[in-house]
Amino acid sequence: MYNYIQHYINGQWVDSTGNEKIDVINPATEEKIGEISSGTKEDLDKAVKAARAAFPAFSQTTKEERAALLDRIADEYEKRKNKFIEIIIAELGSPVTFTTNVQYQMGLNHFRTAAKLVRDFEFTEKRENSLVQKDAIGVAGLITPWNFPTNQVSTKLASAFAAGSTVVLKPSEETPFAAMLLTEAMEAAGVPEGVFNLVTGTGDTIGNGISSHPDIDFVSFTGSGKVGTKIMENAAPDIKKVALELGGKSPIIVLDDTDIDYAAKKAISNIAGNTGQVCTAGTRAIVPESIHDDFIEAIKRHLSEFPIGDPKDESTFTGPQVSEKQWNTVQDYIQTGIDSDATLVAGGTGKPEGLETGYYSKLTVFTDVKPEDKIAQEEIFGPVLSVITYKDLDEAIDIANGTIYGLAGYVIGNNPDTLTHVAKSLRSGRITVNDGQSDFTAPFGGYKQSGIGREWGDYGIEEFLEVKTITGLPS
Known part of the structure; x- marks a missing residue:
């Protein structure tokens, strides 16, 4: 005590x-x-x-x-x-x-x-x-x-x-x-x-x-x-x-020239880190239609690399929600996603097997999410990822900017000119390109709400x- x-x-x-x-x-x-x-x-x-x-x-x-x-x-x-x-x-x-x-x-x-x-x-x-x-x-x-x-x-x-x-x-x-x-x-x-x-x-x-x-x-x-x-x-x-x-509802724009396994692991780590209880978490993966299926398969392959469990265990990547109240909020959002036209790829409601004690949520991934869906618009503050597809970069940028928030954003790809164009086009206070690291001398804050x-x-x-x-x- x-x-x-x-x-x-x-x-x-x-x-x-x-x-x-x-x-x-x-x-x-x-x-x-x-x-x-x-x-x-x-x-x-x-x-x-x-x-x-x-x-x-x-x-x-x-x-x-x-x-x-x-x-x-x-x-x-x-x-x-x-x-x-x-x-x-x-x-x-x-x-x-x-x-x-x-x-x-x-x-x-x-x-x-x-x-x-x-x-x-x-x-x-x-x-x-x-x-x-x-x-x-x-x-x-x-x-x-x-x-x-x-x-x-x-x-x-x-x-x-x-x-x-x-x-x-x-x-x-x-x-x-x-x-x-x-x-x-x-x-x-x-x-x-x-x-x-x-x-x-x-x-x-x-x-x-x-x-x-x-x-x-x-x-x-x-x-x-x-x-x-x-x-x-x-x-x-x-x-x-x-x-x-x-708050934030940060986008991860995946470009069509990216390493798909790398992008999938980046997307999972954004919702798994600190149990998704991060205002800058990339909770919307905006993915080209042409690589969508491969991206989803990569998500499925790599989910097990982010184990949920006892926070005192050094192998644990994801712990519990902070409180029963927050756990209930996350569960309600997951159920909202299930009740929509979105497709549940992984996770869902309830606690992970073997973790009945503690406010643990499953790592949950939805695809076929529409940009206007509630789970794609509102901050969940839990380990929930929405996958949204786009046809061209202009559409991807419009989707990324299409919420009331503008705290952070992520861009994953290889072409320097495209990465620069997308990063400069996002209406958010902090943009991370690929493996960009936090700079404690640089400003932190957001646009819009x-x-x-x-x-x-x-x-x-x-x-x-x-x-x-x-x-x-x-x-």
């Missing part, structure tokens, strides 16, 4: 002013692994007050001082590597190999990248007869999701600290313990009192409280479109700045800044 029932406010672990608790469940065992306090408005007010009091001094620190702080946080983060991996496996059900190589590592990379970039970041810029100055925005409210418990928290914190902003963090109540462990790392790294504050609790109380709080200047949220809309509504009366990283603003690298730092123009200064 994990004993993290306090909030972290003004440099101290403190009891909640309320008595309600929220259970945290291991999705692989369906057993309780701990609980957190369901924070109150009073708890949030104390955290915001602490962040507001700490802001003047912290915002005036030098960028070298903030870079050194980020490096110390990263050092303390690394010291807790095994504990981070243990906690993420337990609270999310993320397989150990994925947790080690992706979940843990991404969180570390954001702190190291921000520390490096802020040292060379220009906070002032001379124009013709003006000085442009970039100031820390103030108190930032951070609301993070459950699917990447260190990555999403770390990218926001690293950018905020680099900019000189103080923060109040609300981690997901489903996977809160990684954020609690990160808090211990920041405490050990010497983050000044009030610069970082953490309040656990529900979205209704703490999430809505952050986005509507008059003393919070900026809200950075990652999660669903529905909640993103509510945050914008809450922030509107104060004209509060908002950054939103929301996938969000507002950017995270990662210097673009992430910019979100936590206000721009001031000064004219008429003595020369």
